[in-house]
Amino acid sequence: MLVMIAKDRVRKGMFIESVACPSREFSRRRFLVKSDSEVAQILATSAQEIVINEQLGLNAEGRGPTKRTPASQRPLTARAEAIRGKVTQSAQALRGSLGNLVEGGALDLQDLSQASEVNARLWSGSAKIALEVTRLKSKDETTYLHSLAVSGMMTLLGRSLDLDEEMVANLGVAGILHDIGKLLIPDEILNKQGKLTDSERQIIRNHPEAGYDLLKAYPELPQVVLDVCRLHHEVLDGSGYPLGLKQKDLCICVQLSTVCDVFEALTSIRPYKRPWTTTEALDWMFARPHLYDRKMVIRLGSLIVETPSNERNP
Numbered sequence: 001m002l003v004m005i006a007k008d009r010v011r012k013g014m015f016i017e018s019v020a021c022p023s024r025e026f027s028r029r030r031f032l033v034k035s036d037s038e039v040a041q042i043l044a045t046s047a048q049e050i051v052i053n054e055q056l057g058l059n060a061e062g063r064g065p066t067k068r069t070p071a072s073q074r075p076l077t078a079r080a081e082a083i084r085g086k087v088t089q090s091a092q093a094l095r096g097s098l099g100n101l102v103e104g105g106a107l108d109l110q111d112l113s114q115a116s117e118v119n120a121r122l123w124s125g126s127a128k129i130a131l132e133v134t135r136l137k138s139k140d141e142t143t144y145l146h147s148l149a150v151s152g153m154m155t156l157l158g159r160s161l162d163l164d165e166e167m168v169a170n171l172g173v174a175g176i177l178h179d180i181g182k183l184l185i186p187d188e189i190l191n192k193q194g195k196l197t198d199s200e201r202q203i204i205r206n207h208p209e210a211g212y213d214l215l216k217a218y219p220e221l222p223q224v225v226l227d228v229c230r231l232h233h234e235v236l237d238g239s240g241y242p243l244g245l246k247q248k249d250l251c252i253c254v255q256l257s258t259v260c261d262v263f264e265a266l267t268s269i270r271p272y273k274r275p276w277t278t279t280e281a282l283d284w285m286f287a288r289p290h291l292y293d294r295k296m297v298i299r300l301g302s303l304i305v306e307t308p309s310n311e312r313n314p
């Protein structure tokens with residue numbers, strides 16, 4: 001289980017999942033604390049909290065690791081299995097249509113809209129299970145399942161914020177296409193497990209612009225789809241990328257895409273990190289109102305209804 005604790009409770013033998021301080025200040029994201037100097041390094045950061053993994057090290061009280069079956073290894077319920085099947089089918093279809101786009105093929109907006117609608121129905125029927133099954137990504141499914149999850153959440157959130165149905169439908173397509181720039185990145189960089197070089201990091205950070213450049217060749221796409229693709233890594237205080245825009249220049253749809261994108265990334269199982277629970281991800285985002293709109297974070301949380309006892313006990 002991942003637990004967020006005050007920084008000054010860190011001790012040797014804890015396994016650190018993340019140190020909640022500005023990026024680069026503490027780049028060793030996951031590690032076992034083995035020495036007093038590592039404890040001192042963590043205490044010296046500007047972080048208020050750290051996230052520890054109680055299965056891989058001492059728990060918050062300083063006692064031995066807690067043995068528990070990780071969520072990713074627990075069997076899915078029959079309903080979740082059925083949804084997983086549908087999601088896998090959608091991801092395969094998406095692989096075909098997005099692959100075609102990346103190679104300069106024709107855009108079938110109707111096809112994408114339909115895929116988005118089917119996906120949105122899945123999410124509105126059972127957001128919690130949809131989130132649970134899209135967390136389980138194999139390496140070559142990551143971008144497609146992430147895009148479907150973000151698309152599903154964007155439609156749910158857009159509708160709950162009373163956006164009109166045409167805009168909600170556009171948001172669904174925007175979610176599906178928002179990371180298309182990642183498909184232009186070589187797999188050896190995108191899936192690299194070790195530390196990225198500066199130039200590799202730059203290539204990854206360029207994916208919003210690369211995607212935007214690709215999509216703007218299709219005039220039939222609504223403007224919001226282009227905006228979400230280009231701006232979904234912008235944050236309210238202007239510290240995002242690629243343009244460093246501030247809140248006043250970020251429309252509600254772009255802000256909404258950022259919240260869904262970050263939430264999905266935090267709760268996903270990725271090679272380099274353990275997934276955060278819904279609560280942990282929402283708490284982390286809520287504690288950063290300079291980056292993410294708090295009302296949107298709360299609203300998203302209310303849509304992804306979570307029963308803590310289910311998440312924490314098999």
Ligand SMILES: [Fe+2]
Pocket residue numbers: 178179207208232233
């Ligand atoms: Fe992205």
